[in-house]
Amino acid sequence: MKPDKLKPGDTIGIVSPSSPVAFYCPNRLNRGIAALENMGFKVITGQHSRKRTGHTAGSLNNRLDDFHHMIRDPDVKAIIATIGGYNSHQLLEELDYSLISSHPKIIMGYSDITALLAxxxxxTNLITFMGPAIMPQFGEFGGLIDFTYHSFVRTLMKDTPIGKIDSSDHWTEEHLSWDIDDSRPRATVPNTGMKILKPGHARGPILAANMGTLLLLAGTPYLPSFEGKILCLEDDESEQPSTIDRYVTQIRQMGIFDQISGLIIGRFHSNVGFNEEDSLQELLQNATRGYDFPIIYDADFGHTDPMIVLPNGVEASLQATEERGVLFSIEESAVQ
Structure with missing residues (x-):
């Protein structure tokens, strides 16, 4: 089920399903809102999106009310999270899935928000979107990085096939403290592009998520099907090689690698600490031993910028050969 495409003048609703960072960094939030307005959208914020109740942005009922309000509001055409956190999966038991199905609209975020997306x-089989969030990406000095902006427009504002996904020319992981010293663009470095761990060809629907967040859904009715999927995984800078190893081992032991057609890993922040002695490549080779699906890493999504928008449930293809490199293409539109 595809949501309607966004058009200039449409209203975007902002919610905080998890972390209360908007409470602590109001200027960053306001800058993200201004970026959307400068793109031609109207913006409304959830009643509790700037609140804090302990470690979450309001109580569970507060966060549910905000989300359901945005779903019910006929003027709201897209819902974008302020930021991730740790607890968005709390909403899954209480969401009104019939309401969501009868009012399909764009729902986007990343990191912890991928629990909701998945x-x-x-x-519901609604196409959901792993992509930029209000504070980390729209709240950048100057708004969305151009590469992220073009992916947003191409994915959410056009009802034609998305097509080939190129790598960005530059990327950044520089940390600037929000509302303190984030008054300039972040420094970037050249991007060497997507890299091949295992060559091959794959075709299937995209399933994109944060590794640790996706595994929170194991054993629940909220874990999506992996059959034939091109699985796109990322995780944040607080992880380390041992925890990433733990996640991919669990994915293996759950039988997920028996089902997928391909694997794409988003670019990791250097704080994760991969090195020659403890490398991502060796870790992935070990976890996927015995499988021959293509594996790509250092793609433009995750906890570095810029990032592409990845639509869950949309058909994609992946070709990875030493001769031609990586060709990743989204073969249909994500919106109608």
């Missing part, structure tokens, strides 16, 4: 996709 769960909603599993329960």
């Amino acid at each position: 769960g909603i996709h599993a329960k």
Whole structure:
């Protein structure tokens, strides 16, 4: 089920399903809102999106009310999270999936928000979007990085096939403290592009998520099907090689690698600490031993910028050969 495409003048609703960072960094949030307005959209914020109740942005009922309000509001054409956190999966038990199915609209975020994206996709078959969030990306000095902006427009504002996904020319992981010293663009470095761990060809629907967040759904009715999927995984800078190894081992032991057609890993922040002695490549080779699906890493998504928008449930193809490099293409539109 595809949501309607966004058009200039449409209203975007902002919610905080998890972390209360908007409470602590109001200027960053306001800058993200201004970036959307400068793109030609109207913006409304959830009643509790700037609140804090302990470690979450309001109570569970507060966060549910905000989300359901945005779903019910006929003027709201897209819902974008302020940021991730740790607890968005709390909403999954209480969401009104019939309401979501009868009012299909764009729902986007990344990191912890992928619990909602995956769960909603599993329960309704609605295309959901792993992509930029209000504070980390729209709240950048100057708004969205151009590469992210073009992916946003191409994926959410056009009802034609998305097509070939190129790598960005530059990327950044520089940390600037929000509302303190984020008054300039972040420094970037050249991007060497997507890299091949295992060559091959794959075709299937995209399933994109944060590794640790996706595994929170194991054993629940909110875990999506992996059959034939091109699985796109990322994780944040607080992880380390040992925890990433733990996640991909669990994915293996759950039988997920028996089902997928291909694997794409988003670019990791250097704080994760991969090195020659403890490398991502060796870790992935070990976890996927015995499988021959193509594996790509250092793609433009995750906890570095810029990032592409990845639509869950949309058909894609992946060709990875030493001769031609990586060709990753999204073969249909994500919106109608």
